[in-house]
Amino acid sequence: MRERVSVIGLGLIGGSLVRGLAAAGHHALGFDTNPTTRATARTAAAKAPENARWQVTASIPDAAANADIVVVAVPLPAVSGVFDALAASGFSGLVTDVTSVKGAIVDLAAKHLHTVGQALAGFVPGHPMAGRESSGFPASDAALFKGCAWVLCLEEQTSVGDWVRLAALLSEGLGVRVVPSTAAEHDRAVAAISHVPHLLAAALAGHAANDPLALTLGAGSFRDGTRVAASRPALTAAMCGGNAAATKATLDAVIADLQAARAALDGSDPIAALEPWLAPGATARLAWPPTAGEPEKFTVDAAALRELGRSGGWITGVATDRRTVTAVRPVS
Amino acid sequence: MRERVSVIGLGLIGGSLVRGLAAAGHHALGFDTNPTTRATARTAAAKAPENARWQVTASIPDAAANADIVVVAVPLPAVSGVFDALAASGFSGLVTDVTSVKGAIVDLAAKHLHTVGQALAGFVPGHPMAGRESSGFPASDAALFKGCAWVLCLEEQTSVGDWVRLAALLSEGLGVRVVPSTAAEHDRAVAAISHVPHLLAAALAGHAANDPLALTLGAGSFRDGTRVAASRPALTAAMCGGNAAATKATLDAVIADLQAARAALDGSDPIAALEPWLAPGATARLAWPPTAGEPEKFTVDAAALRELGRSGGWITGVATDRRTVTAVRPVS
The missing domain is CATH 1.10.3660.10 (6-phosphogluconate dehydrogenase C-terminal like domain)
Structure with missing residues (x-):
């Protein structure tokens, strides 16, 4: 399913995301507070194959206005400002992030994203286990996430529908192993x-x-x-x-x-x-990284997904009706 | 100067040594307690170019009888037995070792190598900072030590002449950076x-x-x-x-x-x-590994050599008269 995704922050992770999502056929938009980064990203988009181009917006409200899903890909200290801007724009779609700590992000979302008195954006905290020594948009790569583990948190308050929608976007579009977890775990x-x-x-x-x-x-x-x-x-x-x-x-x-x-x-x-x-x-190091077992299908259920992640498993695909997922557990 | 060197123990380190010394034109002999390893080493020697062959002896006394220098390249628990065998053979040349701890080896040499009532073998404890995941003679490689740091201990009781002789053998024959030290340091x-x-x-x-x-x-x-x-x-x-x-x-x-x-x-x-x-x-990790400064010549002297090692320096060559060495210090 073609999604309209906006990525706020076009560093290594955000830049790789906007490239990867555009290459997977999604309608990808990007924004960065740095005008030079925006110009670089626009130039790079113009050089991409016609069916894999993205667009760069001039502001967060512009990015949000044209999106079903917003990915916040800015460093932790900048997240609350982006959440404030999204809330102020009235965005009521689905928000995720890519920062490396999740408990703090859940707290920030509660304070800054869910402004009282308007439609709430859904929020699914995320964390791709990918990185490089180099950083910034020029280092970004549409294939950066291929095969990497990407945590999507499924808290008590998280909508399972939102979670599965993002899991489909990431697993199918980017070749990511989506790992269900809670922020604390x-x-x-x-x-x-x-x-x-x-x-x-x-x-x-x-x-x-x-x-x-x-x-x-x-x-x-x-x-x-x-x-x-x-x-x-x-x-x-x-x-x-x-x-x-x-x-x-x-x-x-x-x-x-x-x-x-x-x-x-x-x-x-x-x-x-x-x-x-x-x-x-x-013993632990010789058995690492874990070997993938046979893929299994199971019906989407929050508790079962959390248990899968806790046992070291991950999702490799989501059925088109979003009622079942393909899961893999490590061979023990 | 062509040396007659026997290597006791033909694992990864000993095997690489016998190959490297033979390739550098030294008269290299090897021995291993394992008959299969001896046979493998003999077969490998027969395949080496004519001017880079080594010989494999049938016993430690045979190896010692034909050597000026003996390198003990067996695991720590086997060292005392080899020292006993060398002492019993009446070997009075120069002995070094390659084990990764040096204080314990100094103690073992005092107990097992220097048998009372006969000419003493000189002993210079050594430790090459080289290794591989793989082990055994089949993994050995004449070029294993090229550029590696190789500690040669210069204790109060060590003959500086013995130390310099080994430093020449290792730096010129194997391309090693010889690092002077004490066992404790x-x-x-x-x-x-x-x-x-x-x-x-x-x-x-x-x-x-x-x-x-x-x-x-x-x-x-x-x-x-x-x-x-x-x-x-x-x-x-x-x-x-x-x-x-x-x-x-x-x-x-x-x-x-x-x-x-x-x-x-x-x-x-x-x-x-x-x-x-x-x-x-x-700061420390960004400055590591240390950058080599300009080579300097200095007159051989035990205290100056120890100070060189303590400051992170090493020896890259020994003059033919063995009175001066070429030393390098890290740029600070």
Whole structure:
């Protein structure tokens, strides 16, 4: 089904979205507050094949006026302003976002998107697990999301119809694996696989910085264990600090585990004591990434979708009547 | 200068050494306790170009009888047995090793290599910072060490003449960056760049294993932050447990730093509090690996060599009279 989708914010993620949606045959519109970015995006659209062009609007109200679905693809600190602009424009369609923390976004939507006294926009919080070292519209790519996991949150208050509509857009248009979750479960999971890894990388790199010999001897395990420490501190701080509660809980668990390793090293036979401590991590890493099981069809149901995501599963397609989905679970 | 070098243990490191030394024109001999490995190494030697062949001996005494230099390239638990065999054979040349911890090796050499009442073999502990996922002689490669850092320890009791002789063999024959160090400084540095990174990777992978959603959402930062957790637990335990004192000290420092991050996340503005905590690691990682400065010549001197290593420098060549070396320091 051809949708009218507006993407607010044309950085790496928003730019890739507008390109990918246009290429998939949707009516794609884009807007960015930066006039240079808008001009660059217009020029790029003119060079796209005729059936894969998008348009760039001059304002958020213009983008909203012509859309059924609005994707907010701006950094977390700019989200509330975009929500305010959408609410002020009277937009009553479907809104999603692409920021990396979801609990905070649910709170912002409640405060800024759902203005009292008018038709409410539906809101489905989202998060594509895609990124690159490079950023900005010039780095964007219609194929950026192919095969990536894309969380769509299904809160108690979320309309399942809205959720399925977005799941269809993303899975069919962009080749995304759509992962149903709640904001709380998402925030806990990304603390484990992204936010705390960033903190450990920073601690490792910062410790080695005191020892020039260590930096000269650093090889593969140092290179990979510290790679994300090179991220801009402001971005990492916004990511971890924006998800402070889950990051703290995960960090506490990881520190407690490292203290157990410390105790193992302190005994009379540290080698024997450390081996069983290391085993669960080795087993988990060897089994990662998860292998996809056979596709299964099931009837759309919020609780079943949440359970699917919780068990590590995802959606690869939505039936045209939007009553059933094709789901995949990892082989355990 | 053409050396007669015997390599005991023909795994990935020993096999690559015997190939590389033979290719550099040295008289290379190899031995391995495993008869299949010996046969494989003999077959490979027969296929090498005529001027790059090595020979495989039937025993450690045979290998030692024909050598000026013996390289012990067996896992840590097997080192004392090889030292005993070398001492029993009456070998009085120069011995080095390639194991990843050096304090423990210095102790083993004192107990097992220097048998009372006979000419002592000289001993220079070594550690090449090279490795691969694959292992064993079939994975070996004459070019494995090209450009890698190779620590040669210069303890108070080490003969500087022995040290320089090995530095010449490795830098000229194999293209290695020879890093002078002491066992204690080496062990502290590798705790920071390898042993503690392995523990953090295991903790991260083990934590995520409890959450199938996390494993499905894992992308680049999880992939790289946990890569070495897939190592065999027995090998990682031997490495960290064999360097328990330095690993504990580094782990304590990293845990204390992570607790500071935890405290930053606990405040009223976690984003603002976390940013300065992240900055030193980002600066260090962006400056890594170190950039080589201009080569400089200096007169061989134990204290000056140790200072060079401590400042992150290395040796790229040794003059034919072995009185001066070419050294490089990182640009700061």
